[in-house]
Amino acid sequence: MRYAKFIGKVACLLGFITALFANPAEAKLTVVTTIPDLAAIAQEIGGEKVKVQSIAKGYQDPHYVEAKPSYMVQVNQADLLVYVGLQLEIGWLPLLIQGARNPQINPGAKGNLDSSKAIQVLEVPSGELDRSMGDIHPEGNPHYWLDPRNGVLIGQQILDRLKLLSPKDGAYFENNFKTFRDTLTAQIADWEKRIAPFKGIQVVSYHKQFEYLMNWLGFSAVGYVEEKPGIPPTAKHLASLVDLMKERGIKIILIANFTDPKIAQLVAEKSGAKLVVLPTSVGGEEGIDTYSKLFERIVSELEREFKQLQAFNVQRPSVSQP
Structure with missing residues (x-):
């Protein structure tokens, strides 16, 4: 009423x-x-x-x-x-x-x-x-x-x-x-050409929101900080995820810039990975006022992080790796 x-x-x-x-x-x-x-x-x-x-x-x-x-x-x-x-x-x-x-x-x-x-x-x-x-x-x-x-x-x-x-x-x-x-x-x-050298790289993501981005650019997620979408992860799940990341040499965790980074940062610290924060929408960061500027920011960030992986001679897991 x-x-x-x-x-x-x-x-x-x-x-x-x-x-x-x-x-x-x-x-x-x-x-x-x-x-x-x-x-x-x-x-x-x-x-x-x-x-x-x-x-x-x-x-x-x-x-x-x-x-x-x-x-x-x-x-x-x-x-x-x-x-x-x-x-x-x-x-x-x-x-x-x-x-x-x-x-x-x-x-x-x-x-x-x-x-x-x-x-x-x-x-x-x-x-x-x-x-x-x-x-x-x-x-x-x-x-x-x-x-x-x-x-x-x-x-x-x-x-x-x-x-x-x-x-x-x-x-x-x-x-x-x-x-x-x-x-x-x-x-x-142009964006595809810049990321092409890094196809096959594997990452961890906080939430299942980068699937279309990864499908387009040719890299993939081997795991997620969330055990189930929208539900805080358990300590057991996080420990298992850290073990998986160490085993496969996963060095990047992707997270949206509106997500609380505390849990993901803890996983990054325990696994030796880096937390990479990405905007997911126009207006998500200063200067992103068009659709194309959103992807220029995302691709530039990914390109920089992937190049650092190569510079430090971090092993890149193969897509076919079980």
Whole structure:
């Protein structure tokens, strides 16, 4: 009952704001995204014809975002809602959609875009799932924006939807998308060339969020600091992980910059490895204000760390090693 009254009050506020600021003659398309990477891509394609806002910030864990009334206001004003899908935002996005009372962005409406639909999803689980397995995503790993090749696919979907919502600006959107696609494709070739000498390197990761990045660049994780996704690891698991790292000569632990590094740092110290902190979204670190700058920062960091492995003559495990 209290929640229903709260939603009712928010709806009244949204109606007032809509009437106050509506100006169809001059309005740009309002695009609201769940993460800043989608916002950055939408901005490059929409250009001056769109107003883009992201709910989550680049330094936040997108799994855990508070469904604030201010976000409901943003979603209420949206002509297009773009989200990651694969249940990444399941804990908060449905509440925002319900509270926003905006039929244009409800599931199935042309203003609702699940950008995972064009993606070849990794790690889709099979068999029966239950909560004892941790925070398993039943539709597959949702961190697909960390492969820039998927950024092109995301951009194509956003282009198609913007053209549907504003046909008169279709040629403008097409031209912007072509520039985005061609520029990113050239950058992808450069990034792949820089990391190519290090293919086959094995690392440990804190959480299963770098799978698309590793699949793209050709290195892999032999283990994870988390024993189960979203659940703090046990001492037994950490001891086993340290033993594995020593046995295989694993010298790098990857962790997102929004994750508490204490446990991972302890593993690094006990195993003789280095903790490598990476941004995972646009806005995650100072100076990362575009999608391509995110990958330039990530690739530069990985390139530097991999070169140091070679400089210190650390054995590189083979991919085929059991």
